[in-house]
Amino acid sequence: MSGVIRIVIIDDNMSSLELLSTALEREGLSIHTANDPREGLELIRSLRPRMVITDLVMPGMTGLEVLRQVMHIDPTIDVLLMTAHYTTETAVEAIRNGAADYLQKPVKIADLRERVRRLLEAAEKRRIASSGSDESGDFHFEGLVAKSEAMWNLFAMVEKVAPHFRSLLIQGPTGSGKDLIARALHERSGLKGKFVVLNCSAVVETLFESELFGHVRGAFTGADRDKTGLFQLADGGTLFLDEIGDMPLNTQAKLLRAIQNQEVMPVGSLHAKRVNVRIVAATHRNLRQAVKEGRFREDFYYRLSMVELTLPPLAARKEDISLLSSFFLRRFAGDFGKKVEGISQRALRVLERYSWPGNVRELEHVVGRACMLTDNVTIDVKDLSENIVGASSEALAGAVDDPGASVLDSQERAVVERILRETNWNQSEAARKLGIGRDALRYKMKKYGLGSRPALSR
Numbered sequence: 001m002s003g004v005i006r007i008v009i010i011d012d013n014m015s016s017l018e019l020l021s022t023a024l025e026r027e028g029l030s031i032h033t034a035n036d037p038r039e040g041l042e043l044i045r046s047l048r049p050r051m052v053i054t055d056l057v058m059p060g061m062t063g064l065e066v067l068r069q070v071m072h073i074d075p076t077i078d079v080l081l082m083t084a085h086y087t088t089e090t091a092v093e094a095i096r097n098g099a100a101d102y103l104q105k106p107v108k109i110a111d112l113r114e115r116v117r118r119l120l121e122a123a124e125k126r127r128i129a130s131s132g133s134d135e136s137g138d139f140h141f142e143g144l145v146a147k148s149e150a151m152w153n154l155f156a157m158v159e160k161v162a163p164h165f166r167s168l169l170i171q172g173p174t175g176s177g178k179d180l181i182a183r184a185l186h187e188r189s190g191l192k193g194k195f196v197v198l199n200c201s202a203v204v205e206t207l208f209e210s211e212l213f214g215h216v217r218g219a220f221t222g223a224d225r226d227k228t229g230l231f232q233l234a235d236g237g238t239l240f241l242d243e244i245g246d247m248p249l250n251t252q253a254k255l256l257r258a259i260q261n262q263e264v265m266p267v268g269s270l271h272a273k274r275v276n277v278r279i280v281a282a283t284h285r286n287l288r289q290a291v292k293e294g295r296f297r298e299d300f301y302y303r304l305s306m307v308e309l310t311l312p313p314l315a316a317r318k319e320d321i322s323l324l325s326s327f328f329l330r331r332f333a334g335d336f337g338k339k340v341e342g343i344s345q346r347a348l349r350v351l352e353r354y355s356w357p358g359n360v361r362e363l364e365h366v367v368g369r370a371c372m373l374t375d376n377v378t379i380d381v382k383d384l385s386e387n388i389v390g391a392s393s394e395a396l397a398g399a400v401d402d403p404g405a406s407v408l409d410s411q412e413r414a415v416v417e418r419i420l421r422e423t424n425w426n427q428s429e430a431a432r433k434l435g436i437g438r439d440a441l442r443y444k445m446k447k448y449g450l451g452s453r454p455a456l457s458r
């Protein structure tokens with residue numbers, strides 16, 4: 001990390017201030033303290049620290065007000081709140097309002113050090129990603145690789161919410177990495193229990209309840225022994241419900257009750273069992289639309305979407321393509337025992353022009369196939385399938401027709417327009433799906449002349 005990193009700690013309790021600043025003292029960090037929130041804000045304005053750690057309940061101003069003001073001064077500053085009155089709901093709410101973390105008092109020093117270390121590391125990666133520089137670095141996060149600012153913003157959110165949330169929804173197009181993000185949330189949560197997966201699109205409607213909650217022997221024809229449900233298997237851990245949009249409405253109602261009460265009733269049993277399970281749900285569908293059409297329960301949707309993470313389509317983060325291609329190439333070269341070391345610039349340009357409807361999974365397959373077929377050390381255009389090369393040159397031809405636009409611009413315009421259409425021109429939702437801020441979206445809309453929703457043609 002470059003330069004000295006400044007941290008401001010605000011707490012009206014002097015001994016707590018001393019304890020925290022001593023705990024965090026290390027080379028490369030410069031710790032500043034204030035026992036009054038107003039004084040703390042002055043320090044923040046003049047020092048522009050990387051991180052602020054503040055107590056929640058203080059005379060004169062609450063930690064939430066400090067957070068609000070810091071977000072106004074500089075939203076890139078990480079703010080950690082500390083409170084003796086911790087609940088997961090207030091933690092999630094604070095994080096949604098911009099907090100980087102919400103720590104329970106008395107703060108465990110080892111945990112604090114670890115959280116601070118991780119947040120500083122994530123901030124550094126975001127800085128490199130947003131500068132768009134070629135600075136080499138470690139672009140891995142729990143099995144995912146990415147260089148784009150949108151993905152590093154997402155990883156930062158995973159880092160922040162992982163220790164706190166109870167239920168969470170991941171949205172994103174097929175093959176964009178939802179499964180990996182769900183696993184990352186579990187890994188970063190520090191939970192000791194298992195990560196258990198249920199793919200809702202693969203379950204027969206009548207067996208849903210028995211899969212989730214288990215059953216007792218004799219509960220129905222064919223139930224010849226007791227069966228433990230996935231909910232119980234995930235006790236103390238995470239239950240990942242993939243393709244949640246495919247879950248039948250009556251199962252949704254039962255699941256919602258189980259989540260709220262943290263207890264399950266196996267099919268055929270009269271005895272409820274206590275469980276402590278976090279839910280991560282994922283979908284590539286527009287659940288809000290499904291709610292409007294009566295295909296998804298509204299109360300269940302609101303419960304799940306208390307925290308919502310959205311994976312941007314690969315075509316909206318072209319800067320990840322070269323990194324992902326090298327990552328997959330190394331893996332496949334190892335698997336196939338072949339000496340393939342890189343991808344030519346020409347082939348990379350082809351990959352960057354393509355629209356990737358199947359997202360990262362499709363890129364993974366394309367690189368795998370090329371690696372299997374090539375006889376050279378470097379993958380070139382001839383090793384890519386014809387449909388990729390063809391579609392990519394059509395995109396190029398389209399861009400050449402419009403000499404004002406570069407190839408990447410025309411691709412980006414298409415993606416932004418598609419997402420705006422999918423979200424019914426709701427800018428907040430479109431910005432979230434694209435993984436960019438609303439100002440950045442407005443800038444792109446202006447740049448590409450996507451001023452407003454086109455009039456409906458008759």
Ligand SMILES: Nc1ncnc2c1ncn2[C@@H]1O[C@H](COP(=O)(O)OP(=O)(O)OP(=O)(O)O)[C@@H](O)[C@H]1O
Nearest residue numbers: 143144145173174175176177178179180284360361
């Ligand atoms: N950022 C990434 N870095 C490395 N590999 C990735 C990344 N994103 C996705 N992948 C790989 O791409 C493939 C698809 O990812 P994943 O299964 O997580 O997508 P998904 O969004 O859950 O897909 P679906 O909607 O079909 O369930 C996997 O093989 C995964 O390992």
